Amino acid sequence: MIPLMRELKLNAEWKVFTAPDSFFEISKKMHNALQGNMEIHFSDEEISAYLSQAKSTYKQIQPQGDFIIIHDPQPCPVIKFEEKRKGRWLWRCHIDTMNPNPQAWSLISEYLPLYDALVFTKKEYVQKGINNLIFPITPSIDPFSDKNRDLGDDHAKEIIEKFVPLDKPLITQVSRFDPWKDPLGVIDVYRIVKETIPIRLVLIGSLAHDDPEGEEWLEKVRNYATGDPDIYIFTNLDGVADLEVNAFQRMSDIILQKSIKEGFGMTVTEALWKKTPVIGGNVGGIKLQIEDGKNGYLVNSVEEAAEKALFLLKNPNLSRKMGNMGHEKVKNEFLLIKHVENYLDLFLSLSK
Template sequence: MEIFFTDKEVNEYIEQAKSTYDQIRPDSDFNIIHDPQPCPIINFVDDKKGKWIWRCHIDTENPNPQAWSMISDYLSLYDALVFTKLEYARKTSHDLIYQIPPSIDPFSVKNKDIPEAQARDIVEKFVPIDLPLVTQVSRFDPWKDPLGVIDAYRIVKEKQPIRLVLIGSLAHDDPEGIEWLKKVKDYAKNDPDIIILSNLDGVGDLEVNAFQRVSKVILQKSIKEGFGLTITEGMWKKTPVIGGNVGGIKLQIDDGKNGFLVDNIEESAEKIIYILKNPKKAKEIGEAGHIKIKNEFLLIKHVERYLDLFEILSK
């Protein structure tokens, strides 16, 4: 559904950016403005001493035309633009467009190493582990295709017993997320082997860490995805991953080498079955995934990329 902004909404957007700038007035050598919401801030900088960078985290390959037009007026005022993928920059005319994908902190609660026995104990508080677990960790959101995940699970279940775990994060003031959670539960039809969990059930970062380690497959069947940190997290933990063949997921998964890229429900089911039936290959894929994340998507690499950009801007 196409969304159109009224003149009043556009003016409010710009005024909010001005208000934000007036409140913070940064005086740094490098100032990074994140995503479209505060993008017009640059227009109100009255004493531009440092360098200003606009960092876009979302997939903008096919944006709302009016929204893209609104922010495009401000992009030329920045010293550099940073996108997760260069393709997201579209036909933006700028002298310095830089690709810096997100990263994970390997020492955070969600990603730190934990003993296998501890991980299993944590998972068993929520789910029996007598069957192979296939897990998707993501918001309850149509772009994450949770209903398609359930369809793939049902195809697999006809051939071998498995258990599907869907883990999402919810806020009490997120009516769309709560509505989608209800849709997912209704679609699951009380199947005892579909376990739906959220932070409201006590599933936090440590629990997600454990599920990503104990699961036989991590799935992220996104239809649209800026990057997909849950893929990064799963690969870091040496768990085979299957991701939608979209957006930033394609930066991480080298299809068939350190995971699988899929375009539909049937391919998702096929790759789940392949991983479960080929444990030796699954281990190789998991190891390769870990190496890819170690080399490309840890916090230290993230900092290195920004330092490279700062060096370029300082010349």
């Protein structure tokens, strides 16, 4: 989005802060708590570290401009360290906060009134008692990036066959190795479908420095797969990067996104753009993208996901029709140009 804004002669910058590994343990807990994990509790020491990092972040990024957008809970308190505020400050939340852990919500909610406006993916994510200006804005994809640009079927097949044979139908899920993405449930779906139709399952996830749970959940997924030769599990460390993800999303018969919670679900957008039907969890931002029965299916259980997968595999013409409709949905609503337009409208509104 930054390059496109610059093309429009906006002096846009993207700033990133650094933090010790211990902070990312806290920020992952914060993410999970805000998404609804009620068992999480933050100690006084963790709260102190959280606020201390916010002060460090403020010093690192030195925020200034007509519009300052702070993303997600990790740096949310930085606004308290700005003594002489200039410009308009916005907090952008990418998480499904429909039912947050009360302690986690209280840790950020005291800073939200300091912001001029809040941006959520869905209005339903806004908690009661928030009186700020609220702007619902969805994320977007860049159709010209390596992950989303057109590859052509032959090139895509050539890429995939370096990793997986294409002699059976392919079901793929691309997401972090994370309990909210329900990768074990995805394997259960595959096992039910395989009883009727020979298929292969691919699970692709990126291991990120700020996601300390990733390695742990990757190991859980590998153990749950129990050496099934038709289950393939890849990470970015296996050479599966943006171009490879593009190929898998493009050539898979079905993309699963069986999330239990999902702020938006960019992998759903990416797959729909590539005309691949998606079966997604009936939650959060996935419901903004999938029109049930039209460009994919929304499901509430393993059994329902397996039923829809079998139906699509047995009805390839309908599957192609759904894929085409998914592409149009993304073209009209979730491309980068629309995202920038929404922010320009927001800036204009705050300037009046």
